[in-house]
Amino acid sequence: MTHSSSWSALEAVKQRISHRTYDGLPLPPDVRETLEKALREPPLAPFGSRVRLALVEKSSAGQPVRLGTYGIIRGATTFLVGAIQRVEHAEEDFGFVFEWAILRATSLGLGTCWLGGTLRRGEFATALGLRPGEFIPAATPVGYAAGRRSIMDAMTRWGAGSKHRKPWSELFFAGSFQAPLSETDSGAYATVLEMVRLAPSASNRQPWRIVMDRERRAFHLFLQRTAGYGYPGVDLQRIDMGIAMCHFELSVRELGIEGGWTQKDVDVKPLPARTSYLASWTMGA
Ligand SMILES: Cc1cc2nc3c(=O)[nH]c(=O)nc-3n(C[C@H](O)[C@H](O)[C@H](O)COP(=O)(O)O)c2cc1C
Structure with missing residues (x-):
């Protein structure tokens, strides 16, 4: 393992929470350099898209750039921005790679906050080019x-119920959506699923559902959309799915469990309302 990759995703997942208030100081040059170096080598996204990542400054060479967050973020001087081509599953791939970057920043002791709604996209687009x-x-x-x-x-955190996560019984299932999966029944995957449970999501809606197949050979990922929830121009709940895949994959890799993502004909019936299949983690694949 090289020095640059010797960080623990499991630790970062447990540490990360959203921060919206910053100290107003620029990043120390060595920390910035370590982060920039890491950002040059992002992991492969599950659906094969490339995500472009860059750090941008609120002001550069005396020239202030407006990077508006509708007053949500205070005291931040540096932002990480990501761009992706509009293709199928772009949002999931973006969620995967951007969450990896957020966890890597967390491992360096830095605060972050996913902004998918409260950002002025045009200003960030100009800053990124x-x-x-x-x-x-x-x-x-x-x-x-x-x-x-x-x-x-404080109000945003309270409004989104950010401290809370849904219990296992609402998120993880065995064979069908009728049978909740317990921590003991998930064996070596208990930690992996717990890391998915702790993931951040837009407005803390946690739209991911996972069904372990009857042969206990695969975990099927589903998106259960929140009724009436949506943002114009960007599908935030598909970004959440990519975040869940990121937590799943980084956790299995760190625990030394073999497997990979596939898309299959899954036989999970009946599906709850607003629920659709995305992909499966197949053991040993
Ligand atoms: C895709 C995505 C978009 C988000 N957009 C915003 C946003 O626009 N503004 C904001 O204040 N928080 C935003 N959040 C942060 C969530 O509200 C936060 O992750 C969630 O409430 C859980 O809290 P935690 O991150 O402190 O664990 C977003 C999170 C995700 C994953």
């Missing part, structure tokens, strides 16, 4: 969190 066919699904501040949260920060 958007290329033809690309769009910006999300951005995040990167910096040191201030000791005290702003009132806006």
Whole structure:
């Protein structure tokens, strides 16, 4: 294992929470360099898209750039922005790679906050230099969190119920959506599923559902859309699915479990309302 990759995704998943209030200082040059170096080698996204990642400054060479967040983010000087081509499963791939970058920043002690709704996309597009066919699904501040949260920060966290996660019984199933999967029945995958459970999601809606197949050879991922939830121009719940895949894959890799993503004809019936199949993790594949 090279030095640059010797960080623990499991630790970062447990540490990460969203920060919306920063200390106003630029990143120390060595920390910035380590992060930039890591960002040059992102992992392969599950559906094969390439995500372009870049750090952008709120002001450069005395020239302030507006990077508006509707007053949600305070004191941040640096943002990480990502762009991707509009293709099938672009959102999932983006979620996967951008969450990896967020966890890597977390491992360096930096604060972050996924911004998929409260960002002025046009300003971030100008700062990044958007290329033809690309769009910006999300951005995040990167910096040191201030000791005290702003009132806006505290209210946003409270409003989204950010401290809470759905219980296992609502997220993970055995064979069908009728049978909840217990931690003991998931064996070596208990930690992996717990890491998915802790993942961030847009408005903390946690739209991921996982069904372990009857032969216990695969985990099938489903998107269960939140009724009436949506944002114009970007499918935030598909980004959430990519985040879940990221937590799943980084966890199995760190635990030394073999397997890979596939898409199959799954026989999971009946499906709950607003629920659709995305992909499966197949053991040993
Ligand atoms: C795809 C995505 C988009 C998000 N967009 C915003 C946003 O626009 N503004 C914001 O304040 N928080 C945003 N969040 C942060 C979530 O509200 C937060 O992750 C969730 O409430 C869980 O809290 P935690 O990150 O502290 O664990 C977003 C999260 C995700 C995953």
